[in-house]
Each structure stands twice: as C-alpha cells, then as structure tokens.
Amino acid sequence: MAGIAMPSWSNTKAVLTASTFSLLGFGAGSASAADYGKPTDYAYGFQIPVTDVANDIQWFHNAILTPLIVIISLFVLALLIYVGMKFNEKANPTPSKNSHNSVLEFAWTVVPVLILLIIAIPSFRLLYKQYDFPKPDLVVKAIGHQWYWEYQYPDAGDDVGFESYMIEDADLKPGQPRLLATDNEVVVPVNKVVHVLVTANDVIHNWTVPSFGSKTDAVPGRTTATWFKATREGVYYGQCSELCGVRHAFMPITVRVVNDAQYDRWIEARKSGDDDAVEAVMKDIASYQDEKRKLAGLAKPAN
Numbered sequence: 001m002a003g004i005a006m007p008s009w010s011n012t013k014a015v016l017t018a019s020t021f022s023l024l025g026f027g028a029g030s031a032s033a034a035d036y037g038k039p040t041d042y043a044y045g046f047q048i049p050v051t052d053v054a055n056d057i058q059w060f061h062n063a064i065l066t067p068l069i070v071i072i073s074l075f076v077l078a079l080l081i082y083v084g085m086k087f088n089e090k091a092n093p094t095p096s097k098n099s100h101n102s103v104l105e106f107a108w109t110v111v112p113v114l115i116l117l118i119i120a121i122p123s124f125r126l127l128y129k130q131y132d133f134p135k136p137d138l139v140v141k142a143i144g145h146q147w148y149w150e151y152q153y154p155d156a157g158d159d160v161g162f163e164s165y166m167i168e169d170a171d172l173k174p175g176q177p178r179l180l181a182t183d184n185e186v187v188v189p190v191n192k193v194v195h196v197l198v199t200a201n202d203v204i205h206n207w208t209v210p211s212f213g214s215k216t217d218a219v220p221g222r223t224t225a226t227w228f229k230a231t232r233e234g235v236y237y238g239q240c241s242e243l244c245g246v247r248h249a250f251m252p253i254t255v256r257v258v259n260d261a262q263y264d265r266w267i268e269a270r271k272s273g274d275d276d277a278v279e280a281v282m283k284d285i286a287s288y289q290d291e292k293r294k295l296a297g298l299a300k301p302a303n
Contacts, residue, residue: 037211037236038177047210050232050257054213056126064122068115130213133227137192144198144205144218144240147247151186153267160270166250180237182254185282189263190233199223203245209238209253217242230257233289258285 036048049055143150153160164184188194198207200218208215212228238253262285269277
C-alpha cells in the first residue's frame with residue numbers, strides 16, 4: 001500500500017525476541033550499545049548482532065530454543081513432583097500392575113517428533129542462509145598460525161597482506177580490550193558482502209567473530225569459508241575457537257568496519273607499503289569513529 005512502510009522480517013524477529021524474553025522474565029538484552037562488538041562484564045546473552053545471520057542466530061536461540069527448554073524443563077519438574085506425591089508408598093500402598101498404556105506411549109513418541117520438527121524448520125533455513133554465499137564485494141583470506149593470524153586481500157593484489165598479533169597487556173592503550181586487541185586490524189567496508197577464505201599453516205584453528213555470526217575452522221591443506229555483511233561501523237572482536245596449543249587463548253581477531261572512503265584510503269596506504277601511512281590512516285579512522293560514538297551518546301572509545 002502506497003505511503004506505508006512495512007516492517008522488515010529482521011525487525012519483526014527482534015521484537016518477537018524481546019517480547020519472548022520479557023515474558024520469560026529474562027529482560028530483552030544483555031549488553032549496552034556502548035559495548036557492541038566485544039564481550040560485556042556480567043552479561044548473560046549474545047553480543048549485539050550487526051549482520052542478518054547473527055540476528056537470525058540470536059532469534060532462533062531466544063525465540064525458539066529458550067522457550068522450548070523452559071517449557072520442557074517445567075513440565076518434567078511438574079511431572080516428577082506429581083509422580084512423587086501421587087505414587088509414593090504412603091499415598092499409594094497398592095501399586096498398579098499395568099505394563100503399558102498405548103495412548104501415553106503414542107504421545108511420548110509423537111510429541112518429541114513434533115518438537116524436533118518445530119526446531120528443524122527454522123534451523124535448516126538458518127543453516128542454508130549461513131552457507132548460501134551471496135556474490136562478494138570483497139574477499140579476505142585468513143591464515144591461522146601458532147599463534148597469530150595472517151591476512152591477505154586477493155582483490156587488491158599481492159601488496160596487501162599483513163600479520164596480526166595480540167597486543168600484550170603492557171602495550172595496551174586506553175580503550176583497547178585485554179586479550180582481544182591486535183596490532184593490525186582487518187579493515188572492511190560497511191554494508192558490503194565480505195567472503196572470508198580460511199585456512200591454516202600448522203594445526204587446526206577457528207576464525208570466529210560473534211557479532212557477525214561467523215565461525216569456521218581453519219584446517220591445514222584445506223580452504224573453508226564464511227561470509228558476513230556488517231551493517232554498522234565500528235570494531236568487532238573475536239578469537240580462535242579451536243584448541244590449537246599453549247597460546248590458543250592469545251590469538252584474537254579484530255575487524256574494523258569503516259565507510260567506503262576510509263576503506264579506499266586504507267587500501268591505498270597498504271599498497272604503498274608505508275607503515276607510517278597505514279598507522280596515520282588508522283588513527284584518523286579511530287578518531288572519526290570515536291567522535292561519532294560520542295555524538296550518539298556512547299562515551300566509550302570505538303577501539
């Protein structure tokens with residue numbers, strides 16, 4: 001109908017998720033907007049999603065899995081209490097000798113099947129969406145090493161590639177999260193489809209960024225892939241999620257989502273091979289995003 005803006009399915013799912021959690025008494029969220037892209041102290045839910053896939057994952061968990069788990073748990077608890085009160089020796093001194101009940105046996109077979117169908121339909125849709133790769137605007141190759149990540153940008157030529165190490169505690173700057181910040185960040189443009197080709201050079205690693213809903217193994221001798229389309233500028237953190245040795249916990253992932261003009265500047269600086277130019281561009285981008293967050297009422301720095 002002309003002149004009427006219909007709500008998107010993503011927005012509808014967000015409302016349903018919030019309503020479901022409110023009804024269950026959990027509240028509608030777990031992290032403040034100031035902490036998007038990274039873990040939050042004492043949070044109980046997911047990180048704030050910035051891709052459709054991550055939003056769908058959270059909707060599936062919050063609107064389907066959690067209510068089912070709560071309902072089934074309460075039903076089993078009530079059943080145990082009822083059986084304990086109804087069929088204890090004092091209340092029921094002469095026990096029944098029935099060996100079976102056809103209606104009951106039919107019910108406890110069919111009901112679980114129906115529950116699995118309720119779970120399966122949205123689960124398969126989500127799985128298909130995760131692995132139905134749209135045409136990429138950008139391809140990034142991530143190579144896992146013990147214990148750091150190496151990144152290449154095949155679309156930009158052989159000149160754009162770098163290694164990314166965790167920043168040690170003694171070298172952290174204000175606002176950089178411990179065990180998550182890296183010396184070289186992956187930079188991608190906002191609202192663009194990014195394919196990440198993932199492999200490893202030694203043992204199995206795993207490239208994971210929760211806010212993107214991206215998680216895939218890095219296997220030596222094989223190339224796996226994941227994709228995302230971030231809809232919000234900022235910095236998003238992840239970690240290797242596969243036990244890979246003694247420093248497994250110290251190979252984080254940092255992805256900075258920027259606008260197109262900033263991305264083009266960063267690519268040119270990378271192509272030039274001038275580390276000082278790259279650092280200057282990154283400082284400009286970080287300052288711009290910090291100022292943007294402050295204007296939006298988010299006091300914490302973007303990095």
